[in-house]
Amino acid sequence: MTSPAFAPSATAVPAVPLRSKKVAYVWTVLFVLLVAAELWLSPNYPLFWERWEIGSLITAIVFSVVFYTRLFWRELHKGLTGPQMGKVVIILIVALLCMSCATIVTCSGLIQKILPSVDPKANLPAVTLSFLASGMFCFGMIDLIFTKYHNDDEVKKEFSRGFWFNAVPVFTSFLVLLCFALLFQVTDTNHEQLKSFIGGAVAFEVLTGNTVFVILFWHPEGL
Numbered sequence: 001m002t003s004p005a006f007a008p009s010a011t012a013v014p015a016v017p018l019r020s021k022k023v024a025y026v027w028t029v030l031f032v033l034l035v036a037a038e039l040w041l042s043p044n045y046p047l048f049w050e051r052w053e054i055g056s057l058i059t060a061i062v063f064s065v066v067f068y069t070r071l072f073w074r075e076l077h078k079g080l081t082g083p084q085m086g087k088v089v090i091i092l093i094v095a096l097l098c099m100s101c102a103t104i105v106t107c108s109g110l111i112q113k114i115l116p117s118v119d120p121k122a123n124l125p126a127v128t129l130s131f132l133a134s135g136m137f138c139f140g141m142i143d144l145i146f147t148k149y150h151n152d153d154e155v156k157k158e159f160s161r162g163f164w165f166n167a168v169p170v171f172t173s174f175l176v177l178l179c180f181a182l183l184f185q186v187t188d189t190n191h192e193q194l195k196s197f198i199g200g201a202v203a204f205e206v207l208t209g210n211t212v213f214v215i216l217f218w219h220p221e222g223l
Helices: 021-041 048-073 081-105 106-112 124-149 153-183 191-216
Strands: none
Touching: 021 048, 021 191, 048 191, 081 124, 106 191, 124 153, 124 191, 153 191
């Protein structure tokens, strides 16, 4: 029996239910705060791009929480059946956990304090990218569930755009970087360069991906 809390809404879903200028405002504020913090903290830091990577991942986690909290607050989840909504919740939790684990692994200094046996030259970027690819795969699955099972055509179209123009390109880029990191021969002299390269690439991809996501869900008259 379908739970009333997750039963399809009997009322019509408003036109353009997800696209919003407020989402863009939230991302703009987060982006500006990130840039300001990095310009203040990072210039004298040996691994400049590592902090950009950490900052971009934290920003992406916060933005994801805001976006999906807004989705639930506007009761758009009611366009799904109970079982499908249950899958969305579980997959979202896994996605956020993957993003959080990627952030923790990126803080290699913290990892080595917790696990002293970890070789400081270990290929931690590959571990980070594994978590990021897994997390992006989960976000893509959420897009597909809304695209296939939601009872409102407008919501279906929005999540379909999110899947093809955000989830697929970002997931693919993380897979490419992961393959590069796994094939890269880490040595005593180049492990720092690998971390810097991967850190910069991840920061760019996360910030660009979220910006594209915001543009896809932008609407000047949205709530």
